[in-house]
Amino acid sequence: MKIYCDSVVLPTGRQVVESPALVTIKDATITSVQTSDLDMADADIHLRDAILAPALVNSHTHLALHSLRGLTSGQEANMVEDIFFKVESKLSNDDIYTFAAIGAYEALLSGTGLVWDHYYAGESVARAIADTKLCGVVAPTLQDVSGPGVTSLEKQLQATESLNAETWQSNGIWSAVGPHATDTVSDELWKTCTYISDSLNVPIHAHLSQSREEWHRSLSAYQKTPTRRMADLGCFSRKNLWAHAIYLSAEDYRLLESQTIAYCLLSQSQFAEPANIVAYENQGIDWTIATDCAASNDSMNLQREISSVSTVAAHHLSNDPEDTSRESARKNNASIWSPEYLVSRASHLPGALHPQFLAGAITPGAIANLVVYDKNHPALWPGENAVRALAYSNAAPAIRRMMTMGQWLTEDFNHSSICKSDHYAQTVHEASKRYQSLRKSI
Ligand SMILES: [Zn+2]
Incomplete structure (x- = not known):
C-alpha cells in the first residue's frame, strides 16, 4: 500500500517535521518513506486536506x-x-x-x-x-x-x-x-x-x-x-x-x-x-x-x-x-x-525504547501505526501547521482514519462507529456489570 499526503509528520533526531511524503507499507511495517521526486500517480491512496501522523505512544x-x-x-x-x-x-x-x-x-x-x-x-x-x-x-x-x-x-x-x-x-x-x-x-x-x-x-x-x-x-x-x-x-x-x-x-x-x-x-x-x-x-x-x-x-x-x-x-x-x-x-x-x-x-x-521493534514514527522499519487527521475539521482548520496542531490543538475529534499493524481500523473511524461495534457493545455491557459488583464489594 502506498499512501501520499502533503502533510506527513516525520521524525528527525529529537524532533518531528512536516513534509509531503509517499509512505509505503507492506504487511504490518512501513517499508519506505519518499520525500523527494514525488509522483502522486504512484500512490494507491492520496490523502487530501489531511495530516498523516504516527499514532502516539x-x-x-x-x-x-x-x-x-x-x-x-x-x-x-x-x-x-x-x-x-x-x-x-x-x-x-x-x-x-x-x-x-x-x-x-x-x-x-x-x-x-x-x-x-x-x-x-x-x-x-x-x-x-x-x-x-x-x-x-x-x-x-x-x-x-x-x-x-x-x-x-x-x-x-x-x-x-x-x-x-x-x-x-x-x-x-x-x-x-x-x-x-x-x-x-x-x-x-x-x-x-x-x-x-x-x-x-x-x-x-x-x-x-x-x-x-x-x-x-x-x-x-x-x-x-x-x-x-x-x-x-x-x-x-x-x-x-x-x-x-x-x-x-x-x-x-x-x-x-x-x-x-x-x-x-x-x-x-x-x-x-x-x-x-x-x-x-x-x-x-x-x-x-x-x-x-x-x-x-x-x-x-x-x-x-x-x-x-x-x-x-x-x-x-x-x-x-x-x-x-x-x-x-x-x-x-x-x-x-x-x-x-x-x-x-x-x-x-x-x-x-524496546529493542525488538520501532513504533511512533513514519520511518522505514517501524510498525505501521498511523493516524489521518482531517484538516477541515473545525478543531484543526485551516490546518496550517501539522506539528503545532498535534501539540496544542484538540486533535482527537479530527481523526478521520487510523491504522494499526498495517490494517485500517474502520472505514469511518470515530466515536460513534467504535461505540456501535459489536465488540465494544459487549465489552461495555460486561464491564458495567462487573463494575457494579466491584462497587458493592468496596
Ligand atoms: Zn503508574
Whole structure:
C-alpha cells in the first residue's frame, strides 16, 4: 500500500517535521518513506486536506484502572496503597480484561497506537489490547514484598516470558519486565528482573521514587535513595523505563542520565507531586510523555497531555516583575515549549525504547501505526501547521482514519462507529456489570 499526503509528520533526531511524503507499507511495517521526486500517480491512496501522523505512544499506563476512574478524592495520604491495592486485590482476570478493553478503546480514539502497560494478570491485559487492535508492551506486575501481586508472582513471571513470543508480536504485543516499585520489590527480585531483562532482551518498566513514603522507606531500610539502590542493583546497566521519578537527590539526577523517565503531568498534578522536567532537561535525561491511568488522570488522551506539558516551563518562572531571570529562563527552557520537541516525546522517542521493534514514527522499519487527521475539521482548520496542531490543538475529534499493524481500523473511524461495534457493545455491557459488583464489594 502506498499512501501520499502533503502533510506527513516525520521524525528527525529529537524532533518531528512536516513534509509531503509517499509512505509505503507492506504487511504490518512501513517499508519506505519518499520525500523527494514525488509522483502522486504512484500512490494507491492520496490523502487530501489531511495530516498523516504516527499514532502516539503512551509510555506508561494501567488500562484496567479505568475501573477506578472517579473513585478517588485526591486527598488520600497514599492513593496507591489506600485505594488501588484494596480494590485490586478483588479483581479477577476477566474483570481486568474487560476494564482494560475499555481503556484501550479510549486510547485508540485519542490517536494512541501503542501503550506501555503495567498491570496484574498481564495475559488478560495483552488479550484486551490485541482484541481492540491497539498495540502494547505489557509488563505483568511483579511484587514480592507487599501489594496485591505478591500471591501471583510466579504466574506473572511466567507471563513475562510467555508474552515474549512471535504469536503475540504478530498481534502487536511485546513483553517488558515489570517490577512494581522500589518499596514493593526485594533486592532479590530486582536482581531476577535484571536477569530476565537481559536474557529475553526486553526492558524493565517500573515505578521509581513516586511517593514520599517510598523515599523514606528506602532511606530507613537501605540507607540509600530509591534511585541509588536501583543503580547499585545493576538496574541501570541497560536503558530502562521508569515512571514518575519525582523525588530525586542531586546524585539521583546524575544516575538517571542513561535512563528514560515517563512523565505523567496530569496524573502527578492530582497528587500535587509533579516531577521536575526542567531539572531532567538540565541534566540531559531522556523523558517521555505519558498519561498514567484513568484512576488518576482521568483520561487516556495522550494528545491532551502534550499540550499540558507545554505549560510547565512557564510555571517555573518568577512572578516578580523586577526579576530579569524570566526571559533567560524562557530561552533556556525553550525546548519544553517547542511543538516539534514535545510531539517526539509521545511518538518516536518512546517508540524506540524496546529493542525488538520501532513504533511512533513514519520511518522505514517501524510498525505501521498511523493516524489521518482531517484538516477541515473545525478543531484543526485551516490546518496550517501539522506539528503545532498535534501539540496544542484538540486533535482527537479530527481523526478521520487510523491504522494499526498495517490494517485500517474502520472505514469511518470515530466515536460513534467504535461505540456501535459489536465488540465494544459487549465489552461495555460486561464491564458495567462487573463494575457494579466491584462497587458493592468496596
Ligand atoms: Zn503508574
